[in-house]
Amino acid sequence: MTAPVRTARGSEELIRAEEPVLAHNYHPLPVVVARAEGAWVEDVEGRRYLDMLAGYSALNFGHRHPALVEAAHRQLDRLTLTSRAFHNDRLAGFAERLAALTGTDMVLPMNTGAEAVESGIKVARKWAYDVKGVPADRATIVVAADNFHGRTTTIVSFSTDETARSGFGPFTPGFRIVPYNDLAALEAAVDETTAAVLIEPIQGEAGVLIPDDGYLAGVRELTRRKGCLFVADEIQSGLGRTGHTLAVEHESVVPDVVLLGKALGGGIVPVSAVVGRRDVLGVLHPGEHGSTFGGNPLAAAVGTAVVELLETGEFQRRAAELGAVLREGLAALVGRGVVGFRARGLWAGVDVDPALGSGREISERLMREGILVKDTHGSTIRLAPPLTVTAEELTGALGTLEKVLTS
Numbered sequence: 130m131t132a133p134v135r136t137a138r139g140s141e142e143l144i145r146a147e148e149p150v151l152a153h154n155y156h157p158l159p160v161v162v163a164r165a166e167g168a169w170v171e172d173v174e175g176r177r178y179l180d181m182l183a184g185y186s187a188l189n190f191g192h193r194h195p196a197l198v199e200a201a202h203r204q205l206d207r208l209t210l211t212s213r214a215f216h217n218d219r220l221a222g223f224a225e226r227l228a229a230l231t232g233t234d235m236v237l238p239m240n241t242g243a244e245a246v247e248s249g250i251k252v253a254r255k256w257a258y259d260v261k262g263v264p265a266d267r268a269t270i271v272v273a274a275d276n277f278h279g280r281t282t283t284i285v286s287f288s289t290d291e292t293a294r295s296g297f298g299p300f301t302p303g304f305r306i307v308p309y310n311d312l313a314a315l316e317a318a319v320d321e322t323t324a325a326v327l328i329e330p331i332q333g334e335a336g337v338l339i340p341d342d343g344y345l346a347g348v349r350e351l352t353r354r355k356g357c358l359f360v361a362d363e364i365q366s367g368l369g370r371t372g373h374t375l376a377v378e379h380e381s382v383v384p385d386v387v388l389l390g391k392a393l394g395g396g397i398v399p400v401s402a403v404v405g406r407r408d409v410l411g412v413l414h415p416g417e418h419g420s421t422f423g424g425n426p427l428a429a430a431v432g433t434a435v436v437e438l439l440e441t442g443e444f445q446r447r448a449a450e451l452g453a454v455l456r457e458g459l460a461a462l463v464g465r466g467v468v469g470f471r472a473r474g475l476w477a478g479v480d481v482d483p484a485l486g487s488g489r490e491i492s493e494r495l496m497r498e499g500i501l502v503k504d505t506h507g508s509t510i511r512l513a514p515p516l517t518v519t520a521e522e523l524t525g526a527l528g529t530l531e532k533v534l535t536s
């Protein structure tokens with residue numbers, strides 16, 4: 130990146146300008162980004178920051194990956210939207226490649242993560258009525274406490290985060306909440322009305338909580354034995370982040386349905402999908418579900434380019450190799466401002482000594498040192514750099530974290 134992007138207003142002025150006109154549903158760090166490339170972003174004053182959040186994993190391939198930008202440009206010059214009233218020449222290839230990448234049969238293309246979750250819920254319920262034979266309107270879905278699956282009214286209905294829920298009722302019935310990482314509780318909650326167990330293989334928003342080894346395999350065994358679906362929300366954990374294409378691969382588990390989003394759009398357009406076996410996704414018939422933008426040719430072109438990047442295995446390998454660097458670096462900080470951490474691949478939840486500040490305060494201090502991160506709860510910060518980050522950039526960021534925590 131060369132000369133800074135020129136804007137009529139500076140950072141502080143732009144932040145002040147948002148206040149009266151922008152709904153206050155976020156509390157961003159006080160940085161105004163104007164440009165980005167790879168793992169780096171630049172603010173309107175030309176200051177550079179290493180992006181250690183990567184759009185909550187929407188930017189797994191970094192900002193403006195050349196192959197993705199090229200795919201988008203090429204498609205912009207040809208065809209952007211048809212709606213599903215007509216076919217478009219990009220969708221079949223995208224669905225074929227994505228199904229092959231994730232080892233399954235069928236793809237239901239949507240746009241945002243929350244829509245993929247909503248669509249997964251609808252598919253699971255329809256499957257329960259049409260295939261399993263659950264009496265009409267009686268289907269239940271078992272979910273985990275401290276989940277994050279998005280922000281729609283149905284999804285917040287089964288959130289345990291009061292801030293996300295409170296004030297948005299009445300809520301959608303049909304969900305049972307059990308503790309995460311607790312197979313006995315799951316066993317007790319699943320009955321003949323259960324359409325699906327819906328969980329995150331790693332709970333991202335909860336602080337990158339990694340279940341015990343055997344939990345995901347246990348969920349697979351239990352759901353198969355009890356005759357309900359295993360729906361894995363891989364919207365944040367999937368597409369290379371953990372060192373595998375899907376986080377469930379750590380336990381060699383194949384869910385019935387996988388929900389994808391975030392990185393599927395390459396950081397360019399919102400692209401999400403429900404992927405699963407034909408005997409499950411096949412329950413949908415024309416008119417029963419849809420989306421004006423889902424499967425649009427621009428999304429399909431970018432999504433195909435994303436799948437092509439993942440087919441090389443390079444990003445999964447990088448996440449695994451650099452993940453070791455991240456873990457080692459964090460281990461060295463335990464007792465030096467870090468009280469504990471959980472990490473898998475290039476993804477970590479870091480619990481900072483609360484005496485040193487809230488996660489928000491630590492994030493602000495890191496920002497002033499040129500590192501962008503995001504707190505989750507309390508004094509936990511989350512690290513999820515683009516998978517294109519270099520080992521030097523990563524160790525540099527860990528050095529900055531050490532400086533911020535020990536100075």
Ligand SMILES: *Cc1c(COP(=O)(O)O)cnc(C)c1O
Nearest residue numbers: 241242243277278279362364365
């Ligand atoms: C981000 C996220 C969602 C929601 O995705 P949106 O695109 O923000 O709607 C759902 N599930 C998980 C695990 C996520 O991380």
